[in-house]
Amino acid sequence: MAIIGNSKYEERINHHIAKYETKRSAVMPLLYIAQEEYGWVNQDGINEVAQLLNLDPTQVKSIAGFYTMYSEKPKGVYWLQVCTDLPCALQGADDFHAWLKEELGVEEGGTSADGMFTVEHVMCLAACDKAPMLQCNFRYVEDLDQNKMRELLAKWRAEAAASMNGRSAE
Amino acid sequence: MHILLRGRDIDNIKQLAVYEKHDGFAGMKKALAMTPAEVIDVVKASGLRGRGGAGFPTGVKWSFIPQHEPVKFVTINADESETGTFKDREIMEENPYQLIEGSLICAYAIQAKAVYIYLRGEFWDIGDQLDECIEALREKGFVGKNIMGSGYDCEVYTHLGAGAYICGEESALLNSLEGYLGQPRVRPPFPAQKGGGLYKEATVVNNVETLANVPYIMSEGADAFKAIGTEQSAGNKIYCVSGHVKRSGNYELPMGTTFRELLYDHAGGPLYEDRPFKAMLPSGGSGPIVPLTDEVLDTPMSYEDCANIGTIIGSASIIVMDETVDMTWVASKVTKFFKHESCGKCTPCREGTYWLDKVIDRILDGRGSPDDVKRIADVAENMAGTTLCALGDFAANPIIHTIRHFPDDFAQHVQS
Numbered sequence: 001m002a003i004i005g006n007s008k009y010e011e012r013i014n015h016h017i018a019k020y021e022t023k024r025s026a027v028m029p030l031l032y033i034a035q036e037e038y039g040w041v042n043q044d045g046i047n048e049v050a051q052l053l054n055l056d057p058t059q060v061k062s063i064a065g066f067y068t069m070y071s072e073k074p075k076g077v078y079w080l081q082v083c084t085d086l087p088c089a090l091q092g093a094d095d096f097h098a099w100l101k102e103e104l105g106v107e108e109g110g111t112s113a114d115g116m117f118t119v120e121h122v123m124c125l126a127a128c129d130k131a132p133m134l135q136c137n138f139r140y141v142e143d144l145d146q147n148k149m150r151e152l153l154a155k156w157r158a159e160a161a162a163s164m165n166g167r168s169a170e
Numbered sequence: 171m172h173i174l175l176r177g178r179d180i181d182n183i184k185q186l187a188v189y190e191k192h193d194g195f196a197g198m199k200k201a202l203a204m205t206p207a208e209v210i211d212v213v214k215a216s217g218l219r220g221r222g223g224a225g226f227p228t229g230v231k232w233s234f235i236p237q238h239e240p241v242k243f244v245t246i247n248a249d250e251s252e253t254g255t256f257k258d259r260e261i262m263e264e265n266p267y268q269l270i271e272g273s274l275i276c277a278y279a280i281q282a283k284a285v286y287i288y289l290r291g292e293f294w295d296i297g298d299q300l301d302e303c304i305e306a307l308r309e310k311g312f313v314g315k316n317i318m319g320s321g322y323d324c325e326v327y328t329h330l331g332a333g334a335y336i337c338g339e340e341s342a343l344l345n346s347l348e349g350y351l352g353q354p355r356v357r358p359p360f361p362a363q364k365g366g367g368l369y370k371e372a373t374v375v376n377n378v379e380t381l382a383n384v385p386y387i388m389s390e391g392a393d394a395f396k397a398i399g400t401e402q403s404a405g406n407k408i409y410c411v412s413g414h415v416k417r418s419g420n421y422e423l424p425m426g427t428t429f430r431e432l433l434y435d436h437a438g439g440p441l442y443e444d445r446p447f448k449a450m451l452p453s454g455g456s457g458p459i460v461p462l463t464d465e466v467l468d469t470p471m472s473y474e475d476c477a478n479i480g481t482i483i484g485s486a487s488i489i490v491m492d493e494t495v496d497m498t499w500v501a502s503k504v505t506k507f508f509k510h511e512s513c514g515k516c517t518p519c520r521e522g523t524y525w526l527d528k529v530i531d532r533i534l535d536g537r538g539s540p541d542d543v544k545r546i547a548d549v550a551e552n553m554a555g556t557t558l559c560a561l562g563d564f565a566a567n568p569i570i571h572t573i574r575h576f577p578d579d580f581a582q583h584v585q586s
Contacts, residue, residue, distance in 0.1 A: 067332030
């Protein structure tokens with residue numbers, strides 16, 4: 001596993017490096033690529049991004065640490081970020097968030113025992129008219145309630161199981 | 171009539187052929203037939219003001235760019251992160267070409283080398299769509315070398331943030347785009363000046379909604395735009411309504427429409443019939459809260475009229491709360507937002523938001539004293555005006571104004 005020399009990413013990496021006036025500007029898009037490859041921003045990813053951009057790994061790590069969308073530890077298969085900011089909270093998002101954690105048996109920021117779901121609350125996601133809402137692996141899921149969420153959790157579990165079975169059959 | 175949210179009136183306007191059929195790029199063609207200075211004059215005459223919150227006259231901002239500088243940039247603030255704001259998202263999802271056309275007109279007016287669209291990271295799918303739009307325009311000769319045969323060259327790129335409210339602050343946005351921590355810069359030099367902008371070159375930073383107005387201004391003329399709205403607040407504005415109303419959502423209406431018309435006629439009034447409105451935040455978490463009195467409801471939503479009731483229209487992210495909402499809890503919610511989003515550069519904001527959050531938690535837990543209410547007001551007043559960017563002021567606002575307007579909401583938690 002690597003992003004350097006990986007044909008899957010070569011074109012995108014080159015596109016990002018070319019579009020800015022300085023190499024350093026490509027640090028954010030390249031961190032996303034590292035996160036895609038490793039599932040989180042690990043030291044290997046940081047070292048590779050640093051090498052590609054002629055930066056020190058410490059400089060890259062400081063950028064990764066500043067932003068909430070780079071994960072500095074492994075997450076569950078589904079990373080659920082529930083907006084609990086004021087407009088969503090006025091529509092019951094705090095209760096929804098508490099219920100979801102209880103339903104999955106996780107603490108804030110924790111991952112369910114089966115490794116399937118990580119739950120955390122986040123600040124405003126610009127979807128205030130569709131609360132409660134969350135993003136699942138950066139994809140918005142809006143106008144939620146407990147019933148809808150239970151169905152989604154079952155669906156995602158089934159999808160993950162199907163993909164695991166597919167892999168072991170290969 | 172929608173000038174901005176045209177995706178609601180015209181099916182598939184997000185397709186280039188449909189956009190072109192409905193006057194798409196007519197404004198751009200007109201602009202390219204003028205000199206850059208003439209384009210700036212038209213935008214100045216239209217009275218368009220920045221829609222990101224500050225309301226600075228757009229044409230004046232463009233005119234600050236020194237013409238003799240060889241390299242200049244346009245940066246679009248699509249970081250849309252203010253609590254309660256979701257308007258730029260709809261423009262970019264449903265009417266993306268209008269934003270790109272507006273930004274190209276701006277780029278031509280200041281003779282920029284390139285446009286960078288800075289999107290909040292969560293908008294990656296919007297970024298993908300914009301990338302496709304840019305490629306479609308490149309194929310037509312509307313982006314890249316010799317745009318529309320005019321001899322003018324300009325590139326357009328997207329850039330994704332990664333979850334940081336502060337990157338909506340223009341100098342932090344520029345730092346983030348350059349690959350540094352998204353923290354504000356010391357000004358001067360301002361972004362429009364050599365040394366202060368992107369890669370130290372003179373740069374215009376405009377909000378999405380601001381630039382999406384520009385094609386209309388160019389094609390229909392400054393007078394047509396100025397005829398909409400009020401004397402000092404021209405044009406339409408997208409009002410994002412959330413909270414305790416029946417129909418939350420975006421509403422594009424002329425500036426100067428009253429809060430009453432927006433909240434009752436359009437948003438349907440209180441969510442629950444037996445729970446009347448109590449208060450509203452007219453500019454997300456960052457603007458002063460106001461009680462929803464008859465006087466406030468009858469106030470026109472314009473830059474000048476909102477100043478008269480002690481608040482701002484800002485980005486027009488209107489969060490409505492009914493009588494069941496405890497304003498101490500609101501102060502806590504908004505403070506937790508700013509505590510999380512403080513970038514850590516300036517001590518009053520970094521430490522102040524932390525202290526405020528701690529003391530408000532104590533008050534809400536019933537462990538606070540009347541002195542604690544005075545204490546948070548004092549901390550907030552000492553934060554205001556002491557930081558490099560406005561986030562420090564924004565974080566002070568919810569405390570100062572909730573205590574001012576709703577003292578009883580705080581008093582109920584600290585009675586011994």
